[in-house]
Amino acid sequence: MTSVMLAAYPDVFAAGAVVAGIPYGCGTDVVSAFGCMSPGVDRTPAAWAQAVRDAHPGFAGPWPRVAIWHGDNDATVAPRNADELRDQWTAVHGLGQIPDRTSTIGPNSTRRSEYLAADGGASAVEVNRVPGIGHGTPVDPGSGAEQCGATGTQHFIDSVCSSYWITRFFGLDGTTTPEPPVDPPTEPAACWTANNYEHVRAGRATTTGGQVYAQGSGQHLGLYNTFVTHTLKESPAGHYVVADGSCP
Numbered sequence: 001m002t003s004v005m006l007a008a009y010p011d012v013f014a015a016g017a018v019v020a021g022i023p024y025g026c027g028t029d030v031v032s033a034f035g036c037m038s039p040g041v042d043r044t045p046a047a048w049a050q051a052v053r054d055a056h057p058g059f060a061g062p063w064p065r066v067a068i069w070h071g072d073n074d075a076t077v078a079p080r081n082a083d084e085l086r087d088q089w090t091a092v093h094g095l096g097q098i099p100d101r102t103s104t105i106g107p108n109s110t111r112r113s114e115y116l117a118a119d120g121g122a123s124a125v126e127v128n129r130v131p132g133i134g135h136g137t138p139v140d141p142g143s144g145a146e147q148c149g150a151t152g153t154q155h156f157i158d159s160v161c162s163s164y165w166i167t168r169f170f171g172l173d174g175t176t177t178p179e180p181p182v183d184p185p186t187e188p189a190a191c192w193t194a195n196n197y198e199h200v201r202a203g204r205a206t207t208t209g210g211q212v213y214a215q216g217s218g219q220h221l222g223l224y225n226t227f228v229t230h231t232l233k234e235s236p237a238g239h240y241v242v243a244d245g246s247c248p
Helices: 002-008 030-037 047-056 080-092 162-170 195-202
Strands: 015-019 065-071 103-107 112-117 124-132 137-139 157-160 190-197 205-208 209-213 218-222 227-236 241-243
Touching: 002 015, 002 047, 015 162, 047 080, 047 195, 065 080, 065 103, 065 137, 065 162, 080 112, 080 124, 124 162, 195 205, 195 209, 195 218, 195 227, 209 241
Parallel strands: 015 065, 065 124, 137 157
Antiparallel strands: 103 112, 112 124, 190 227, 205 209, 209 218, 227 241
16 A cells, blocks of 8 residues: 555655555556565566556656565565565666665664665665564564564564654654664675575575575575576575576
8 A cells, every 4th residue: 555655646755664565556456466465576677667657647756765664474475575666666766776785673683775865865765674574564562762562463573663663764753863883794695506495495495385485585486396496696694586697
Protein backbone atom coordinates (compact mmCIF):
# COMPACT_ATOMS: atom_id res chain seq x y z
CA MET A 1 0.00 0.00 0.00
CA THR A 2 2.84 2.42 0.79
CA SER A 3 4.27 2.03 -2.71
CA VAL A 4 0.86 2.77 -4.21
CA MET A 5 0.37 5.92 -2.16
CA LEU A 6 3.85 7.26 -2.89
CA ALA A 7 3.54 6.60 -6.62
CA ALA A 8 -0.02 7.90 -6.97
CA TYR A 9 0.37 10.95 -4.72
CA PRO A 10 4.02 12.06 -4.82
CA ASP A 11 2.84 15.65 -4.44
CA VAL A 12 1.23 14.77 -1.10
CA PHE A 13 3.75 12.47 0.60
CA ALA A 14 7.32 13.57 1.27
CA ALA A 15 8.45 10.12 2.40
CA GLY A 16 7.22 6.63 3.13
CA ALA A 17 8.35 3.29 4.53
CA VAL A 18 7.64 -0.01 2.78
CA VAL A 19 7.70 -2.92 5.24
CA ALA A 20 7.74 -6.39 3.66
CA GLY A 21 6.19 -5.02 0.48
CA ILE A 22 6.47 -5.21 -3.30
CA PRO A 23 7.28 -2.60 -5.97
CA TYR A 24 4.61 -0.34 -7.37
CA GLY A 25 3.07 -1.63 -10.60
CA CYS A 26 4.19 -5.22 -10.16
CA GLY A 27 0.80 -6.93 -9.91
CA THR A 28 -2.23 -6.01 -11.99
CA ASP A 29 -4.56 -8.72 -10.68
CA VAL A 30 -4.74 -11.30 -7.89
CA VAL A 31 -2.77 -13.96 -9.75
CA SER A 32 0.08 -11.67 -10.78
CA ALA A 33 0.15 -10.11 -7.30
CA PHE A 34 0.84 -13.51 -5.76
CA GLY A 35 3.64 -14.01 -8.27
CA CYS A 36 5.08 -10.65 -7.26
CA MET A 37 5.01 -11.67 -3.62
CA SER A 38 6.83 -14.93 -4.28
CA PRO A 39 9.04 -15.73 -6.07
CA GLY A 40 9.04 -12.07 -7.15
CA VAL A 41 9.48 -10.32 -10.50
CA ASP A 42 12.76 -9.11 -11.97
CA ARG A 43 12.64 -5.90 -14.01
CA THR A 44 15.23 -3.28 -14.84
CA PRO A 45 15.47 -0.19 -12.62
CA ALA A 46 14.34 1.91 -15.59
CA ALA A 47 11.22 -0.22 -16.11
CA TRP A 48 10.29 -0.08 -12.43
CA ALA A 49 10.84 3.69 -12.35
CA GLN A 50 8.66 4.21 -15.41
CA ALA A 51 5.78 2.46 -13.65
CA VAL A 52 6.01 5.07 -10.87
CA ARG A 53 6.21 7.99 -13.30
CA ASP A 54 3.22 6.68 -15.24
CA ALA A 55 1.16 6.72 -12.04
CA HIS A 56 1.35 10.53 -11.91
CA PRO A 57 2.05 11.82 -15.44
CA GLY A 58 3.61 15.24 -15.56
CA PHE A 59 4.93 15.22 -12.02
CA ALA A 60 8.50 16.53 -12.06
CA GLY A 61 9.44 16.09 -8.41
CA PRO A 62 10.70 16.21 -5.83
CA TRP A 63 9.92 12.52 -5.41
CA PRO A 64 9.22 10.99 -1.99
CA ARG A 65 12.09 9.54 0.00
CA VAL A 66 11.66 5.82 0.67
CA ALA A 67 12.76 3.50 3.49
CA ILE A 68 12.56 -0.22 2.67
CA TRP A 69 12.39 -2.88 5.41
CA HIS A 70 12.41 -6.63 4.83
CA GLY A 71 13.13 -9.78 6.81
CA ASP A 72 15.81 -12.08 5.43
CA ASN A 73 13.64 -15.17 6.04
CA ASP A 74 10.33 -13.84 4.70
CA ALA A 75 8.58 -16.79 3.04
CA THR A 76 5.41 -14.80 2.22
CA VAL A 77 6.89 -11.84 0.35
CA ALA A 78 10.26 -12.95 -1.03
CA PRO A 79 13.24 -10.88 0.20
CA ARG A 80 14.24 -10.18 -3.40
CA ASN A 81 11.41 -7.63 -3.42
CA ALA A 82 13.61 -5.37 -1.30
CA ASP A 83 16.08 -5.30 -4.19
CA GLU A 84 13.36 -4.59 -6.75
CA LEU A 85 11.98 -1.78 -4.57
CA ARG A 86 15.50 -0.38 -4.24
CA ASP A 87 15.91 -0.53 -8.02
CA GLN A 88 12.57 1.21 -8.51
CA TRP A 89 13.04 4.14 -6.16
CA THR A 90 16.73 4.75 -6.73
CA ALA A 91 15.97 4.97 -10.45
CA VAL A 92 13.07 7.34 -9.78
CA HIS A 93 15.54 9.57 -7.94
CA GLY A 94 18.09 9.25 -10.73
CA LEU A 95 20.51 7.27 -8.57
CA GLY A 96 22.53 4.10 -9.09
CA GLN A 97 22.03 0.86 -7.21
CA ILE A 98 25.37 0.82 -5.37
CA PRO A 99 24.94 2.22 -1.83
CA ASP A 100 26.79 5.36 -0.79
CA ARG A 101 27.21 4.02 2.72
CA THR A 102 26.39 0.94 4.75
CA SER A 103 26.01 0.34 8.47
CA THR A 104 24.36 -1.93 11.00
CA ILE A 105 21.62 -0.74 13.35
CA GLY A 106 19.63 -2.10 16.26
CA PRO A 107 20.36 -4.95 18.68
CA ASN A 108 20.29 -7.58 15.95
CA SER A 109 22.67 -5.83 13.51
CA THR A 110 20.10 -5.04 10.85
CA ARG A 111 22.02 -4.22 7.67
CA ARG A 112 21.33 -0.74 6.31
CA SER A 113 22.27 0.51 2.85
CA GLU A 114 21.82 4.20 2.07
CA TYR A 115 21.54 5.91 -1.30
CA LEU A 116 22.14 9.62 -0.94
CA ALA A 117 20.14 12.24 -2.78
CA ALA A 118 21.75 13.69 -5.89
CA ASP A 119 22.46 16.93 -4.01
CA GLY A 120 24.50 14.98 -1.46
CA GLY A 121 22.03 15.59 1.34
CA ALA A 122 19.88 13.09 3.21
CA SER A 123 19.29 9.54 2.03
CA ALA A 124 16.77 9.43 -0.79
CA VAL A 125 16.42 5.66 -0.41
CA GLU A 126 17.51 3.26 2.28
CA VAL A 127 17.22 -0.52 2.51
CA ASN A 128 17.11 -2.28 5.89
CA ARG A 129 17.55 -6.06 5.84
CA VAL A 130 16.52 -7.65 9.13
CA PRO A 131 18.31 -10.93 9.86
CA GLY A 132 16.51 -14.01 11.12
CA ILE A 133 12.88 -12.89 10.77
CA GLY A 134 10.03 -13.84 8.48
CA HIS A 135 7.06 -11.83 7.23
CA GLY A 136 6.03 -8.99 9.50
CA THR A 137 6.89 -5.71 11.16
CA PRO A 138 10.11 -5.68 13.20
CA VAL A 139 9.63 -4.56 16.81
CA ASP A 140 11.85 -4.52 19.89
CA PRO A 141 9.73 -4.54 23.08
CA GLY A 142 11.12 -2.59 26.00
CA SER A 143 11.49 0.86 27.52
CA GLY A 144 14.81 1.82 25.94
CA ALA A 145 15.16 4.86 23.71
CA GLU A 146 15.42 2.69 20.61
CA GLN A 147 12.79 0.13 21.62
CA CYS A 148 9.10 -0.12 20.77
CA GLY A 149 6.17 -2.41 20.15
CA ALA A 150 4.94 -5.68 21.55
CA THR A 151 4.95 -9.26 20.36
CA GLY A 152 2.19 -11.82 20.78
CA THR A 153 0.25 -10.57 17.76
CA GLN A 154 0.90 -12.24 14.43
CA HIS A 155 3.44 -10.48 12.22
CA PHE A 156 4.97 -8.30 14.95
CA ILE A 157 8.39 -9.90 15.35
CA ASP A 158 10.94 -9.29 18.11
CA SER A 159 14.07 -8.02 16.36
CA VAL A 160 14.58 -4.25 15.95
CA CYS A 161 12.27 -1.27 16.45
CA SER A 162 11.63 -0.38 12.82
CA SER A 163 9.29 2.45 13.87
CA TYR A 164 12.09 4.20 15.74
CA TRP A 165 14.40 4.12 12.73
CA ILE A 166 11.61 5.05 10.32
CA THR A 167 10.78 8.06 12.50
CA ARG A 168 14.41 9.13 12.27
CA PHE A 169 14.39 8.64 8.51
CA PHE A 170 11.33 10.90 8.31
CA GLY A 171 13.12 13.52 10.43
CA LEU A 172 10.38 13.44 13.07
CA ASP A 173 12.42 12.36 16.09
CA GLY A 174 13.26 15.89 17.18
CA THR A 175 16.84 14.99 18.05
CA THR A 176 20.24 15.60 16.57
CA THR A 177 21.45 12.07 17.22
CA PRO A 178 24.20 11.28 14.70
CA GLU A 179 23.69 8.64 12.07
CA PRO A 180 25.09 5.17 12.80
CA PRO A 181 28.81 4.88 12.03
CA VAL A 182 29.69 3.74 8.55
CA ASP A 183 31.13 0.26 8.35
CA PRO A 184 34.89 0.18 7.83
CA PRO A 185 36.25 -1.12 4.52
CA THR A 186 35.85 -4.86 4.20
CA GLU A 187 37.96 -7.54 2.63
CA PRO A 188 37.35 -8.28 -1.06
CA ALA A 189 34.11 -10.14 -1.67
CA ALA A 190 34.29 -13.94 -1.54
CA CYS A 191 32.73 -16.02 -4.32
CA TRP A 192 31.44 -19.57 -4.51
CA THR A 193 30.35 -21.55 -7.56
CA ALA A 194 28.18 -24.56 -6.76
CA ASN A 195 24.85 -26.18 -7.50
CA ASN A 196 21.74 -25.04 -5.67
CA TYR A 197 21.76 -28.06 -3.37
CA GLU A 198 25.28 -27.25 -2.17
CA HIS A 199 24.51 -23.53 -1.76
CA VAL A 200 21.61 -24.40 0.56
CA ARG A 201 23.70 -26.92 2.51
CA ALA A 202 26.43 -24.31 3.00
CA GLY A 203 23.97 -21.67 4.22
CA ARG A 204 24.46 -19.39 1.23
CA ALA A 205 20.86 -19.91 0.10
CA THR A 206 17.48 -20.99 1.41
CA THR A 207 14.79 -23.17 -0.10
CA THR A 208 11.02 -22.66 -0.10
CA GLY A 209 8.50 -24.70 -2.08
CA GLY A 210 11.20 -26.42 -4.10
CA GLN A 211 12.75 -23.11 -5.16
CA VAL A 212 16.06 -21.66 -3.99
CA TYR A 213 16.84 -18.06 -3.00
CA ALA A 214 20.17 -16.41 -2.20
CA GLN A 215 20.58 -15.67 1.50
CA GLY A 216 20.30 -11.96 2.19
CA SER A 217 19.41 -10.67 -1.28
CA GLY A 218 16.60 -13.17 -1.86
CA GLN A 219 17.49 -13.49 -5.54
CA HIS A 220 15.81 -16.47 -7.19
CA LEU A 221 18.29 -19.20 -8.12
CA GLY A 222 15.91 -21.77 -9.60
CA LEU A 223 14.99 -25.30 -8.57
CA TYR A 224 16.39 -27.04 -5.50
CA ASN A 225 18.54 -29.68 -7.18
CA THR A 226 22.11 -30.55 -8.16
CA PHE A 227 21.73 -29.52 -11.81
CA VAL A 228 21.30 -25.74 -11.52
CA THR A 229 24.62 -24.00 -10.83
CA HIS A 230 25.31 -20.39 -9.88
CA THR A 231 28.17 -18.26 -8.62
CA LEU A 232 27.31 -16.34 -5.46
CA LYS A 233 29.24 -13.36 -4.13
CA GLU A 234 29.18 -12.55 -0.41
CA SER A 235 29.25 -8.84 0.41
CA PRO A 236 28.73 -7.84 3.17
CA ALA A 237 29.05 -10.91 5.39
CA GLY A 238 25.97 -13.11 5.21
CA HIS A 239 24.54 -11.32 2.14
CA TYR A 240 24.82 -13.20 -1.15
CA VAL A 241 24.10 -11.99 -4.68
CA VAL A 242 24.21 -13.79 -8.01
CA ALA A 243 27.53 -13.13 -9.74
CA ASP A 244 27.49 -15.59 -12.64
CA GLY A 245 30.42 -14.77 -14.91
CA SER A 246 31.30 -11.57 -13.06
CA CYS A 247 33.05 -12.69 -9.90
CA PRO A 248 36.85 -12.43 -9.88
